[in-house]
Amino acid sequence: MTRQRERYFELYEDDFGLSALTGRLASATAPDAVRALELAAEVAGDCEGEGAVELGVDLRCLLDSGLPDGTLRAAWLAATHERFDPADFGTDLRTWLTGLADLYPARTRRRRQVYWLERPHPELAEEELREAVITEIRASTSAPTSASLPATVAEALQDIVGEADGELGFRLLLRILKAWNVPVGKEQYDRLMELDAKLGYPGPLVYDGLDIQWLPLDPTRRDGSGDFGISALSERFSGDWWQPPAREGVEQAAAGDDTAQTPGTAAALLYEDASRLLASPLTTDTVTTLWLAASGRGLNIDVLGIDGRDWLRLIADVSEKRLRDIAPSYTPVVGPVRTELAPPVLEVIREASPYLATRTVSAHWLGIPGPAAVAALEETVTHADPDLGYRLFLRLLKVLSVPLTAHQYAGYRALGERFGYGEDHVPWAVDHLAPAN
Incomplete structure (x- = not known):
């Protein structure tokens, strides 16, 4: 047979x-x-x-x-x-x-009728x-x-x-x-x-x-194939019609380990992102702008009366609880920042700035001007973490459907490789924005 x-x-x-x-x-x-x-x-x-x-x-x-x-x-x-x-x-x-x-x-x-271009079987x-x-x-x-x-x-x-x-x-x-x-x-x-x-x-x-x-839990190891941390959390809240309640959405993200990741990795990465932002000199308003832009106003923490830094503390607290449950022997840590990659991240952000400056996140309701979002990204890269700043930049490109050239797309993938991102991270974020994809 x-x-x-x-x-x-x-x-x-x-x-x-x-x-x-x-x-x-x-x-x-x-x-x-x-x-x-x-x-x-x-x-x-x-x-x-x-x-x-x-x-x-x-x-x-x-x-x-x-x-x-x-x-x-x-x-x-x-x-x-x-x-x-x-x-x-x-x-x-x-x-x-x-x-x-x-x-x-x-x-x-x-055989069922197949309507997609990829090989059906x-x-x-x-x-x-x-x-x-x-x-x-x-x-x-x-x-x-x-x-x-x-x-x-x-x-x-x-x-x-x-x-x-x-x-x-x-x-x-x-x-x-x-x-x-x-x-x-x-x-x-x-x-x-x-x-x-x-x-x-x-x-x-x-x-x-x-x-x-499983290997010991280590947030610096990039075993997963896609996005992670606060940038992935922002996408979880970006749906047009329904989003989970605030804490529930964070709990889901903290438990959302990739199948290749040691259990607890998603929570450790969320904790690291939130901790770096909390330890940075970014103002509450900047943190709020950063979140609202990356999520496309999917979870309007300003309308809900949630302080931007309180939102980060909630993310960190939920992540710590998940780690206590799934990896009780692990002590949450915040590793060193990849400062050497700040210049190339700032370069790609500034290259896209002229176009982003003409756009508005949520243009029809409590819009966030593109220049404000770009400024928040640059502060994140300079004063918190270039890695997180780059991931949130990719999110903003997706939120605003920014058209990319083939050259830009290749450069974004190459920079993602320098950060050690999984093979699907950049493609899932922006490949539909490039002409050949």
Whole structure:
């Protein structure tokens, strides 16, 4: 059976197919044959019945592979954490899987109309996928931390990847790592997430339930791919129709770690930004202007009677609370400022100033003149933090839909790289403003 690749994140919120079934069996309390079939029906019913497609294809991939019963049994018992063995109920595994395949026959999904220009379905050469998955199987089963795994599981998984289906083998590997609580180092986790992206999986399929050995919390390490800190918070409040209440929005942002970040990183970065502004000589009015411009008046702290510095203190307090809850051993710190990058940041701000001076943030209601926003940005760069100043500058470009030349866009990306931003940070902010994007 040839697998039809999908953008799985559009269909499912988590695992799917046979691997999802093994996960549910591993979590069940003494499931019998009837309960196993009920769980299979739940998996098949996912996404309004679309789950039956992946379940049926997974079953046929295994059954048509010609793999011996011992291989199938070793992988199955490992993935279900030995919670459900058909032999305990008077049948062998192959017969039970065949009966399940009769209930959910393999079929192809009708292609849906795609209206975007990017490739609608993941494309990853099968041989490349198999090699990558086998590398992770070997890494996962040869480390001292994998001592709890059954001895036969590595060979069984490699045979499934090589003879049945690499994509199914990958999901079964993840299920086994979770079922047996095998610690996974950050370097390997990043590789697993890279495969996740190439296969179009929903992110939780990899990280939910995985015992990730996170690196120590360090806000100077740029593991995330997008914006962070107060600049990201300002975008969270920038919606035209609805914004969360003030404290709730900060709480959401403080808990919004990127999937590549050590838990608590988002809060540590928010705390650092707020602390640097609080320690700076920026006036309350300047802080208020800075926030209102970057958020596009999404949260009108002046109208709500919230002092600009009180707003920063609320951000810092919420971030500290999040850190106490998620990383109690971490002491919030404010690292050194990248002062050497202040000149190039001021240069790009001043280069854009003639255009920004003609614009007004929220022009139709309590407008913020462009020159006032630029002045607040320059003060931030000079007296607080060039990094934060640059991130807020990118936000202002987006708020005002400032058209960019290809040369400007390339320069903004290069400056972002000097700050160590993630690969998506600058593109997400302004690539739609440049002519070739």
